[in-house]
Amino acid sequence: MTEQIREHPNITVLENYFTIEIITEHHLGINVTKRSQNITCFGAYVLNPETGKVDTYISRITLIATGGSGNVYGVTTNPEVATGDGVAMVYRAKGAVENMEFVQFHPTAFFYPTEKPAFLITEALRGAGAVLKTYDGKEFMHRYDQRLSLAPRDIVARAIDSEMKISGADHLYLDARHLGKKKLLEHFPTIFAHCLSKGIDISRDMIPVVPAAHYQCGGIKVDEFGRNNIKNLYATGEVSCTGLHGANRLASNSLLEAAVFSHRAAMDSIEAVKTIEYNNDIPVWDAEGTVLNEEMVLITQTRKELNSIMGSYVGIVRSDLRLNRALVRLKILFEETEDLYRKSVVTKEICELRNMISVGYLIIKMALERKESRGLHYSLDYPPRGN
Numbered sequence: 001m002t003e004q005i006r007e008h009p010n011i012t013v014l015e016n017y018f019t020i021e022i023i024t025e026h027h028l029g030i031n032v033t034k035r036s037q038n039i040t041c042f043g044a045y046v047l048n049p050e051t052g053k054v055d056t057y058i059s060r061i062t063l064i065a066t067g068g069s070g071n072v073y074g075v076t077t078n079p080e081v082a083t084g085d086g087v088a089m090v091y092r093a094k095g096a097v098e099n100m101e102f103v104q105f106h107p108t109a110f111f112y113p114t115e116k117p118a119f120l121i122t123e124a125l126r127g128a129g130a131v132l133k134t135y136d137g138k139e140f141m142h143r144y145d146q147r148l149s150l151a152p153r154d155i156v157a158r159a160i161d162s163e164m165k166i167s168g169a170d171h172l173y174l175d176a177r178h179l180g181k182k183k184l185l186e187h188f189p190t191i192f193a194h195c196l197s198k199g200i201d202i203s204r205d206m207i208p209v210v211p212a213a214h215y216q217c218g219g220i221k222v223d224e225f226g227r228n229n230i231k232n233l234y235a236t237g238e239v240s241c242t243g244l245h246g247a248n249r250l251a252s253n254s255l256l257e258a259a260v261f262s263h264r265a266a267m268d269s270i271e272a273v274k275t276i277e278y279n280n281d282i283p284v285w286d287a288e289g290t291v292l293n294e295e296m297v298l299i300t301q302t303r304k305e306l307n308s309i310m311g312s313y314v315g316i317v318r319s320d321l322r323l324n325r326a327l328v329r330l331k332i333l334f335e336e337t338e339d340l341y342r343k344s345v346v347t348k349e350i351c352e353l354r355n356m357i358s359v360g361y362l363i364i365k366m367a368l369e370r371k372e373s374r375g376l377h378y379s380l381d382y383p384p385r386g387n
């Protein structure tokens with residue numbers, strides 16, 4: 001498919017270009033609020049990696065497909081580009097975003113703190129008989145669910161989280177030793193090789209595991225054709241919220257969703273584009289008064305703080321106390337980062353940080369608004385009622 005895209009005469013691929021903002025009436029000097037009707041997308045401001053300047057792209061239809069936001073958390077299976085850019089851009093543009101409180105954590109990522117993204121240990125290994133164990137090697141899943149290590153993803157993730165909190169351990173174990181080297185090599189060669197490369201022989205050693213942020217069920221709110229309430233704006237893939245995943249995604253549904261809704265969005269926009277004109281009054285990006293930020297530590301340290309706040313207070317198990325605590329701390333990061341952003345020449349790093357803070361804020365805000373435990377959002381203050 002990639003080859004066909006590159007060869008297609010109507011498609012230009014710009015690699016490593018970084019979208020900063022979608023363009024709306026706001027950029028024409030019009031006051032846009034959440035209550036504004038008929039906000040329209042006219043294109044996007046994009047950071048050109050070759051010149052370091054921000055280019056203006058005027059479009060009749062814009063589709064956002066920037067993926068998930070796992071990097072809001074310190075441990076994630078997501079690639080490093082998953083920083084929630086699309087969600088943050090649409091939120092700033094006053095478009096609809098929903099269900100951000102539903103963050104799926106994969107229960108068993110390989111525990112190796114310097115490895116990013118975290119390597120995923122597939123559920124198939126538990127399906128084949130591997131068993132979860134505490135830090136001191138004892139089985140514990142019988143205390144949480146009769147399906148033991150094969151309970152659904154959210155239940156296993158919560159059980160691991162609970163055991164880690166009780167013991168203070170920074171990881172637990174998945175024991176696959178009894179499956180034997182032959183079977184492990186035959187059925188799980190990638191896991192075997194990866195763990196071995198980090199010094200763990202899974203036929204002899206237990207696998208250190210930890211839950212990791214894995215999938216964003218919410219996102220840019222779209223209809224059945226991938227359309228947001230901002231006119232001429234579409235979103236598909238993990239960045240979008242079609243509602244298909246509800247409050248708790250079933251494994252493997254996301255690629256299917258991305259394919260179906262991208263197709264629908266394409267079909268719809270082929271018709272829609274016929275009646276849309278380009279807006280040629282868009283101003284160029286205003287970089288006046290900004291200077292190159294020489295201190296990368298201002299960004300890296302804030303990112304660590306964000307990860308720490310989200311992991312400690314907005315993780316698998318939440319409470320109003322933890323969420324409010326997170327909100328207060330995030331506000332400080334938000335103000336410091338907005339100040340830095342206003343003064344700095346834009347870079348991918350500062351934009352991603354800014355976007356992750358917005359996404360963190362949205363997760364917390366929507367989690368606080370939900371006065372119940374549902375699907376992936378579990379609150380100690382509102383225990384589940386058998387939903």
Ligand SMILES: Cc1cc2nc3c(=O)[nH]c(=O)nc-3n(C[C@H](O)[C@H](O)[C@H](O)COP(=O)(O)OP(=O)(O)OC[C@H]3O[C@@H](n4cnc5c(N)ncnc54)[C@H](O)[C@@H]3O)c2cc1C
Pocket residue numbers: 017018019020065066067068077078079081082085086120214215236237238239251252253254255256258
């Ligand atoms: C380890 C792992 C295993 C998974 N296994 C499965 C599975 O078995 N089945 C399943 O259905 N799903 C699975 N998923 C989920 C699924 O892979 C993702 O939901 C899906 O790949 C997301 O696709 P996407 O096109 O929306 O985003 P991505 O594939 O993440 O693509 C987003 C693109 O947007 C670019 N981008 C981001 N921000 C910007 C910006 N500001 N400007 C310009 N470009 C930008 C990125 O560089 C990237 O190229 C898995 C996920 C992980 C992490």
